[in-house]
Amino acid sequence: MEIVPLGPGFAAELRGVTLEDVASDDAAYAAVRAAFEEHSVLVFRGQDVTDEIQLAFSRRFGPPEVTKVGSQGTGSHFVILSTIGPDGKVVPADHRLSLRARANQLWHTDSSFKRVPALASVLSARIIPARGGETEYVSTRVAFERLDPALRNKLQNSFAWHDYAHSRSQIAPDLASPEERAALPPQCWRMVWTNPVNGRGAIYLASHAYAVEGMEAAAGKKLIDELMEAATAAGTSYLHPWREGDVVMWDNRATMHRGRPWPAHEPRLMVRTTISATAADGVDTMHSPSTQAAE
Template sequence: MDVIPLGPGFAAELRGVTLADVACDDAAYAAARAAFEEHSVLVFRDQEVTDELQLAFSRRFGPPEVTKVGSQGEGSHFVILSTIGPDGKVVPADHRLSLRNKANQLWHTDASFKRVPALTSILSARVIPAEGGETEYVSTRLAFERLDAGMREKLENYFAWHDYAYSRSQIAPGLATPEERAALPPQCWRMVWRNPVNGRGAIYLASHAYGVDGMEPAAGKRLIDELMTLATAPGASYLHPWRKGDVVMWDNRATMHRGRPWPAHEARLMVRTTISATEADGVGTMRSPSSQAAE
């Protein structure tokens, strides 16, 4: 297996290994897992992807999430990210599917709004537009390391509140349904997570984050915005141009990502599996809801 660096200090392509290799062979899994812990974003090109293979590959890294209420693929282990309606045609720009795709164009970390956060997300390209629709990644580990020592020490003791409905409200009022709001109450997570393999810290951030626990709302939001700006500074990202057969996995403990726009009339179909984090993965402490910051 060859590891080819791609991004500015993170992200790599794995060559000479397939999803099937990782799913079935312990040595291939160990090598891929080591690369994942080191590089945070891994790219596999020219894969013959099926739902069954993607799920088998995903299970090597931990327990797969069950897709949340209100999402395409609800109740399964697959999140269907599509602009294709039931009639087989691309939905209009004001359709809920399009708006949800637009929400994914905000910088975010998958599942930070859930009681059980995510270790990794695995995304496969099934139908891609002729142009656009890339996914862009930044390393919140490298962003943490760019902070001065005093700020790093402070952040180790800070907690931020994350809410799915908050991020969706930035796109359209009511985009998060009442059922989603009820199923996904705000969660409060430590703002710095440390990788249990290499000890490196990363800022745990997302567009779902709206406040810092114990901090006046405006000041907390200002700190979050400053950290988001730092993490997403020009030159800090890896932009992945998709090809059919691509599979990309990323570390939700140490990265943020966002989708990029594509022509509204062109179809795009991606399938994501998400692996829940466990205590062994260095999950940050969750704060009790009794201390929730005001929105």
Template structure:
């Protein structure tokens, strides 16, 4: 297996291996896990991917999430990202499915709004248009390392609140349903997630983040916006141009990502599995020393 760097200081393409190889062979998995910890974003092209193959690969890295209420794939291990309606054609831009896709065009990290956040996400391309719909990634690890030492120290002991309804409200006031709001109360996590495999810290921010514990509301939001702008500065991102058979895996502890607009009304279908973080992934240090759910 070859590991080919492909981004500005992070990201790598894996060549000479398959999802099935990684799921079944201990040595291959060990090498891929090391590449994941180092590069944060891994790209595998020309994969013969199915739901079963993707799930077996994902299980190798940890426990897959069960898809939340309100998403396509609810109750399964798969998040279905689609613009295809019941009649088989692409939905119009004002359709709820299209608005949810638009929300994914905000810079974010998956599942920061959940009681158990995510270690990694695995996204496979099943049906895609010929143009558009790229995914952009930035390294919040490199962003943290670019900060002044005094700012790093301040953030190490700061906590941010994350809420699914907050990010969806940036697209439409009622995009998060009452069922989703009830199931997903706001969560609070340390602003810096240290990787126990290499000791490197990364900003843990997202479009879901709306407040900083102990700071006045506007000041906390301004800090989150400042950190997001710094992490997503021009020249800092890796842009992935999708092809059928592509699989991309990313570290939600150390990256943010966003989708780019897809041509309308062309259909597309992508499938995501999300791997929950475990204590061994540094989760214990992320919890605040106070109640987790917002009042």
């Protein structure tokens, strides 16, 4: 397996290995898992991907999430990211599917609004536009290491509240349905996630974050905004231009990402599997003690 660096201090393309190899071979899985821990974003090109292969690959890294209520793919292990309606045509710009695609253009990490956050996401390109529609990534691990040491120490014992409805309200007030709001109450997570394999910390934030535990609302929002700005500063991202057969896997503990716009009349279909974090991934140290007691 060849590892080709792509981004500024993170992200790599893996050559000479397929999703099927990882699903069926222990040595291939061990090599890819080590690359995942080191590089955070992994690109696999030229994959002959199917739902079955993608799910088998994902299961090697941990339990796959069941897709939440209100999403395309609800109840399965697949999140369908599409702006193609039931009639096979691209939906208009004010359609709910288009608005949800716009919400994914906010910087975020997947599933920080859930009771069990995500270790990793695996996204495969099924139908891609002729131009645009890239996915952009930043390393919140590299961003954390750039911070002033005093701020790093402060963040180690700070907690932020995450809410799915908060991020969706930035696009449209009712984009999160009543069913989604009921199923996805706010969650409070530590603002630094330390990787148990290599001991490196990463800022754990997203567009879902709206408040800091124990801080006045305005001060907490200011801190969140400043950290988001620092993590997404110009020149720190890897922009992935999709090709047919691409699969990208990323570490939700150590990155944020966002989709980029594409021509509104062009179809785009992507399929995502999301792998839940477990105690081995450090999730047991992430919850605020007050919220653990409440649960």
